Amino acid sequence: MKIKEKAVVLWQEKLAEGVYSLTLETSIVDHAIPGQFISIFSNDGSKLLPRPISICEINKDYGTLRVVYRVVGAGTEKFSHLKMGDKIEVMGPLGNGFPLEGRNAIVVGGGIGVPPMLELAKQLPGTVTAVMGYRNNDLFLTEEFEKVVANLFIATDDGSVGIRGTVVDAMRENDLVADVIYACGPKPMLRAVADFALENQIRCYVSMEERMACGVGACLGCVCKSKEVDDHSHVNNKRVCKDGPVFLSTEVVL
């Protein structure tokens, strides 16, 4: 059940340069699952569209959701000034979320694709290996992953921590095997992870991004190319906000 309401900011902290963690009290939590996202709205009447942000942690006991985001523009910049007690309009939970599968799962996050993997890692039924890619040693969330996964591998662009290279380099170098892979990050990374999965015949789920307006599947703004004809318009266009953001790597064009 989707809700639009004013959430209360419980806590906000800076995790790394330009990366913030925001904990919100909102009844959206009641129906949220990992891989879903929420739309966060601005208080500024000139900025009307939602900022879709993935759910990073779900705490049903406290009735809170956590999101982690990077400041990239005017909207996220404004969010970064939110303080405890402030109110902010949110809508969710949106999207399909990750199916929880596998006895051995690899969760792969690149940059700001790392956060949604945290709640997923917590909820996955089997053994979880996390592979996280960052630009440099300005890491975030790694300590929290360490607590919930069996293995954690880090790749950095500049080699300052872990392997120098991509998350796929890290996967290859460590001969990682699994029966399912979950990935979120930039398109080129998703493509490489999907290729790796195909080579190794591992089922692979990817979380996609696209510019959104409605967030609920009505406007057809956020489509991605699908290999099969889609259910909605019968034209090989899946809606990231409604049919996704999580897709099998084999069903979409990356």
Place this chain on the structure above:
Amino acid sequence: MKIKEKAVVLWQEKLAEGVYSLTLETSIVDHAIPGQFISIFSNDGSKLLPRPISICEINKDYGTLRVVYRVVGAGTEKFSHLKMGDKIEVMGPLGNGFPLEGRNAIVVGGGIGVPPMLELAKQLPGTVTAVMGYRNNDLFLTEEFEKVVANLFIATDDGSVGIRGTVVDAMRENDLVADVIYACGPKPMLRAVADFALENQIRCYVSMEERMACGVGACLGCVCKSKEVDDHSHVNNKRVCKDGPVFLSTEVVL
């Protein structure tokens, strides 16, 4: 010298139903005189034009300005939520202000035209009589006027305090005389006060209102009809923001 800067909210309090007093720390105070106004800007990117608000008190020692305003729309509604420490964009001082004249002055305020009379009353060189008109017994600023004027008369629409009727009724009933009158309030009130002044051959200054864009005399948005040809466009249009807001009651069409 006009300044545009972020002022700091020192204090805000509610004076009456929908009427707020806002004290701002701003260097605009350095050059401000009674009867001038400031433009207050919204933090909302969809509300771009200034809200012109008269200066109610000037405190050069503390570097503060006080304004008193009524909530009438979305902009003033937002202002009413400002809290100590908040920052808000302001520009000023704007307009000409009241000339300080007379040995016996009457200051006349109607409704939200009351506030600018306070600083004026304080700075006037002679004896000051204040005549204030309100809707009902939800008065504001009267105690502060009592401290600075020789006589205070109140008129209310419903007769709940002072005289039942208008400020001019109060002036007539009390046979007020003076060598100068200063008035701020709704147009019909200004017209009546101007007539009273003319009858009694008293010099009368009125403070005018008009929708503004630039606030500095450039856009020609805020003109009022003047009896003589104006200096700017030579077409009997005076700019309220620049040539006013204070005019001799005999130089403008009320």
Place this chain on the structure above:
Amino acid sequence: MNTKVTIAGVEFQNPIMEASGTFGSGMEYSEFVDLNKLGAVVTKGVANVPWPGNPTPRITEVRSGMLNAIGLQNPGVEVFCERDLKFLEQYKNTKVVVNVCGHSAEEYIEVVERLADESRVDMLEINISCPNVKEGGIAFGQDPKAVEEITRLVKSRAKQPIVMKLSPNVTDIKVMAKAAEAGGADAISLINTLTGMKIDVERQNFVLANKTGGMSGPAVHPIAVRMVYECANAVSIPIIGMGGITTWEDAVEMMLAGATAVSVGTANFFNPTATLDILSGIEDYMVRKNIEDINSIIGIVK
């Protein structure tokens, strides 16, 4: 208190509709809004066959509005009848207005004829003004002769009343309104989106894959009100007003300017209950202003 309005013999329980393309066929928003409370559901544009639409990005934000270049992605009239119209069966109180698009007169006709015997379709809105379709679309909407001709053609084949949806990207909207009226339109609706563009200064490229997009949202409202006002004083057929309606005040403004009903588009995206919020705002206004019948305020500002 009466909120009923009638357009071309079709009675709407209230003047609040949502705008084509912003609400699907209501399915997605039915989680937020009881569709049975709306004056009408106006569907996303439907063509004779499925249309894939434009490449992404299709959406971008602009100040107090947005640009879209969806390009009329839709499943075609067959799937639409089987799925969307069937879904709408359950909302008996609400009228259904089907928005029709096409690349050519023939394509419009094909859709209109396919819909002729669908009892769930109360009215047709003919989109001759979508700026995102190269071959047809906006070209029709910018030439009064073409408007009149396509109106006449569609009207001659349609069983339901037809509303011609006008483009604001014209020198004189009154000319277009008159052309639609001359062609036999039962009503007109306006405005569709204004053509806009956004460039990413960092990438030094267009933000939208389609380069241009249709601008909508609160930013366009003053232009929409002006155009509705102009048309209301130029034609005698009813007007469905839209463009930036976000609050009940916006809707009332549009009705005072001359609209018999109003559509809410972009506002749904940031307020999924915008339609019903606006409806209740209007009801409060009627009570406060002692307005017995909503029809009494239509076009009274002259």
Place this chain on the structure above:
Amino acid sequence: MNTKVTIAGVEFQNPIMEASGTFGSGMEYSEFVDLNKLGAVVTKGVANVPWPGNPTPRITEVRSGMLNAIGLQNPGVEVFCERDLKFLEQYKNTKVVVNVCGHSAEEYIEVVERLADESRVDMLEINISCPNVKEGGIAFGQDPKAVEEITRLVKSRAKQPIVMKLSPNVTDIKVMAKAAEAGGADAISLINTLTGMKIDVERQNFVLANKTGGMSGPAVHPIAVRMVYECANAVSIPIIGMGGITTWEDAVEMMLAGATAVSVGTANFFNPTATLDILSGIEDYMVRKNIEDINSIIGIVK
């Protein structure tokens, strides 16, 4: 780093001007902005005789913009030359563009001829697009034949280069741009304001005394960028781009779309130093992007 741009042989030290009617002749804003740092001061429209303008209210706010119906109040060309041009004498680094308005061809000509020998006037901007003047103004700007004709007439009498200022309230801005070019315009500037309307729902009346007003401000920027882009690809004379420019990004967008220079209008009202803030933002952008010459980004997004 070069920020100089040249239009019709006139060299501007940088491409930042303010938009006619939003800055007077610079006097009022000279308290905030060193006018000597601007590319040009573009004056408020000047007519042959004083114009009283429209009744008030002349101004109202709309979302992310405003409507104005000043109605071209101005002191006439005599007072303008004696006072405003004299005031501008002191700012040697800045060019002066005089915006000219009139009810008829004769009135334009009268102003243009009076200004012909004023050495402080570097360029003339001919406003054929003001929506607030009944008799002339916008009628000229919406008819390509009239645009070409008035351009030719003015050009034949003017000693300074002429810029034709186009109205956005047209079906196809390219047609107007080509008409101006055909008439001999040295450059075009766009956009003037979009005609809008606001109604006060409580008073059930128009907010502006003039009923309609010209819409400007950030809300119109995407439309302006689109039109500048279309014109840049339709004519070979330079373009001065304007409409909603508020940040340096807006200005760069306009230049990438094809404007040789840009004007900042409504933004001055809420940020008196907008022009200079935008200039320094552009300079930072040039440094960051390694852009040696501002001319190298003009119209490169295709």
